[in-house]
Amino acid sequence: MAKKKKNLVIVESPAKAKTIKKFLGRNYKVEASMGHVRDLPKSKLGIDLENDFEPNYITIRGKGKTLNKLRKAAKKSEDVYLATDPDREGEAISWHLAYALKLSDTENNRIEFNEITKNAIQNAIKNPRSINKDLVDAQQARRLLDRLVGYRLSPLLWKKVRKGLSAGRVQSVAVRIICEREEEIRNFEEEEYWTLEIFLKNENGEKLKADLYRIDNKKFNLESKEEVDQVIADIKKEEFEIVKVKKRKRRRNPKSPFTTSTLQQRASNKLNFTAKKTMYLAQQLYEGIDIGSSGTVGLISYIRTDSTRLSNEAKNGAKDYILNKFGDKFLKSSKKKSKNNNNAQDAHEAIRPTDTQRTPEKMKKHLSKDQYKLYNLIWKRFVASQMSPALYESISAQFKAGDKYKFRVSGSRLLFPGHLILTGKEKEDDIDLPVLKEGDGYSLIDTNPEQHFTTPPPRYSEATLVKTLEEEGIGRPSTYAPTLSTIESRDYVKKDGRYFEPTELGETVTELLTEYFPDVTDVEFTAELEKRLDEIENGNEDWKKILRDFYEPFYERLENARENMENVQIVEETDEVCDKCGSPMVVKYGRYGKFLACSSYPECKNTKPYLIKTGVDCPECEDGEIIERTSKKGRTFYGCSNYPDCNFMSWNKPVKKPCPECGSLMVEKTTKAKGKHYKCTNKECGHTEKAD
Missing domain, CATH: 2.70.20.10 (Topoisomerase I, domain 3)
Incomplete structure (x- = not known):
């Protein structure tokens, strides 16, 4: 008797695969694609402008091995299920996987679920569908628009301002909003x-x-x-x-349960988490946490959503908890309906716990300190949303x-x-x-x-900027965290405490883009474009027409800027003095980031490394100071200021506090199990403690 073939389920991440595997039994094999497998090439535009914006997708570098593994598994399988995230990005990954694995995108091989629980996974397997091409096209349109803006404007900024800069459909609007607020503050006259x-x-x-x-x-x-x-x-x-x-x-x-943006706002205000940190922790809670006897389970529903809708099952779970804990007087009236965002994708739900009975107190021992804080925030917001005023x-x-x-x-x-x-x-x-x-x-x-x-309007914090972007219709839930990280890493803005302040570079670039590409930094234009992009997934807009409508006037402005935009020199002064001629040293940018150069160049060509000091003495030579450096691949590491005479190096950030057990250097680490903590670098000691 021939051995029965297994079914293959493909998800994005190993963590998600591990959680799902135990819900499906021995007849299913679960593999991870490790995110996207095909994309536009990094080395060129990757869009055929002469052929109606046809994208040139290639296998992402390093993903060939993953795809070969998936192809072999698919050939041995009875059925293949594409179980990527339930949004535009997830639909696009499934579409690319179907192409790479030679699966039909019209067959019912796409499954989706809003939470990683046994019921949700098993129901999804029973209800496969075909890939939604409108959703895929909505993602493609965004991806290609972002590529056109980024790959056309960034080289222009490299030439006219300096290397390493970027422009983007959402990030450039965000920087302009911050710059305009700064202008208001400067012009404010107190009374x-x-x-x-x-x-x-x-x-x-x-x-x-x-x-x-x-x-x-x-x-x-x-x-x-x-x-x-x-x-x-x-x-x-x-x-x-x-x-x-x-x-x-x-x-x-009570307030509605969290959407992505309101979760980021509340976590910023209440927990002082960055948007990036919030999404990192939320992803862990969604993909699965080991809670002991029940094994690994997803504690919260899908985290990228702009909907406040809740399933009847979720509402009933909250109702049972409220009745047992507080009594019927504390139950929300069934007549009360929650308001939803006009742009919300209502197949989605709000962010909520997958089981109300898994209270924060019960889960605390299984979570890191920060995971617990975020889960507590989500759980209470959800349960409270079903309670009386x-x-x-x-x-x-x-x-x-x-x-x-x-x-x-x-x-x-x-x-x-x-x-x-x-x-x-x-x-x-x-x-x-x-x-x-x-x-x-x-x-x-x-x-x-x-x-x-009278006081001027306040600068934007992460919370208020996310709120403004959402209210103005700029970007979508998945874009906020990476946008905030990008504008800070590009030195367009810096943080004064918790508040964004534009740098001279940010204001200069915004001024240039606003003059030569007013649509790219315009709030109303960008919001209207977002609405049209949303209509693609409803089948009401042709994605290539949107690209044509955008690119033709954009290209004319690009040609004008190439010819007429002036070169700009931005000088960042420092307290350092040139040890060869005595002139001030200034910050310049090279292939591997910042360095110090003599302001008397070309008469004096002296340069020095740009050092970000940690204030920690080197434990090896005891003479140098540990400084932050960047590797050739752009990864941050920590080395001695006396290099190459001293070869001390650490991938983890050293902390000033010595180990209380042995006096050795301690470094800052973040793990899923312990969260953010300090660890002794002396292997014989191994002391760890919670971070301050």
Whole structure:
């Protein structure tokens, strides 16, 4: 009897493959493609402009071995299932795999799932479909547009400004938004203004404080101390009487479960995580965590989504938890519907736990510190979204002082906590007020005039920039984290604490691109282009027509810029002095990144390495300092400043704190099991501890 063939399931990553394998049994073999297998070539444009933008895809370098392995496995298999991520990018990977493995893209060999759980995987196997070519075309259009912009504008910037620069459909808009905010801040002129807080008491001795609200029944602006002193002099002559009391009940609804962008925003604000770190941790939680007796399971649903939709199964899981833990009063009304983003792909769900019963407390021992923080954030946001609103009683009262001045006091008290019983109260106007009745009289105890100055709009943080990009319709969930990393690594922006500040380079490049390629940095144009790209997957737009519409005017502007854009020299000064001629050293850029050069070039051609110091003494020669370096392949490593006399080298960042056990150098490491931690470099010691 012939041995029965197995079925082959192909996913992107080994971690995902490991989790899925145990759900399918011995009749299935699960292999990983290690991401994309085919792409446009790196060495050239890879788009045939004479043949209606036909892409020239090639096997990605290093993926030949992977494809050979997959081809052999496919030949031995009964059926092949393409189980890549449930989005545009995942659909494109499946399409490329089908081509490379000579599978028909019209056969039902594509499966998708929103979470990596036994039920989700087994249901997906039962419901295969054909590859969605509209989704593939939507991805292709984005990929080719990004290639056209990047591979045409970047060489122009190399020639006109300096090597190593880049431009992009989303990144250039993001940098412009940051630059325009900086311009607003520079041009801002502060104005003085004053506020007046007063302290009152009634005949029972009960006290409260109120704020000046109206002068002659109009809004006002006190611009000087003299003006506020006049108000104080006037009200000291008057009695205070309550003229209006208003009570109302207000609800504070729970927030919708997370989308990709709202998760990045909240993790930035609450946990101080970068968007890149948030997505890295979320990917681990999605692909699978070993939770002991249950083995490896995906703890959260798919992480790249702009939908707030939830499946009935997920809602019922939350409902059961809420009923058992808090009671039916804390359940959300079934009539309440969540709002969804207009651009959301509604086959997707919001980011949520795959099993509500896997509470953060139960999972804590299986997670790293940072994984736990993020899982706790996601779990609580999801469960709270299915809970009842918090109910407050708001009270406000107006006091008059004569006929000219009105003051106001307001406060609120919590009547029913609703979802706040889970998430906790945030800042509320909890003011304990006495009983307030119209006609009651009060007397003045004291005044508190305060001088203020208007402030400029704040710089963007990662959270507020992601929010702005999403609100403006720039980019999509998968683009935010890499965009923020790129604009920082290109030196277009730098961080002042948690806030982005444009560099001189960023402002210069933005100015040039805005002058010669206004569409590329224009918010409205980019948002409209995104809408058209979204319509491709709905079958309402021809992806090649979008490319034609974009490229023809773009190419004309490109030719104009090549001819007319001026060369720009950006000089970064340093505190270093040339040891040959005494002139200041400046930062320049070469093939392998930054270096220091004498500002008197070409008279003096002295150069030095650009050193990023760690402040840690070299443990080998004890004379040099450990500095950050970049390898020829662009990878960061750490070496001694006395190289080549000292050959100390580490791929991990050294920390100033010596090992408490043996005194040796410790380095910073991040692993799936331990998260971010410090490890002793002395192999005989092996001490580890949590990072600060």
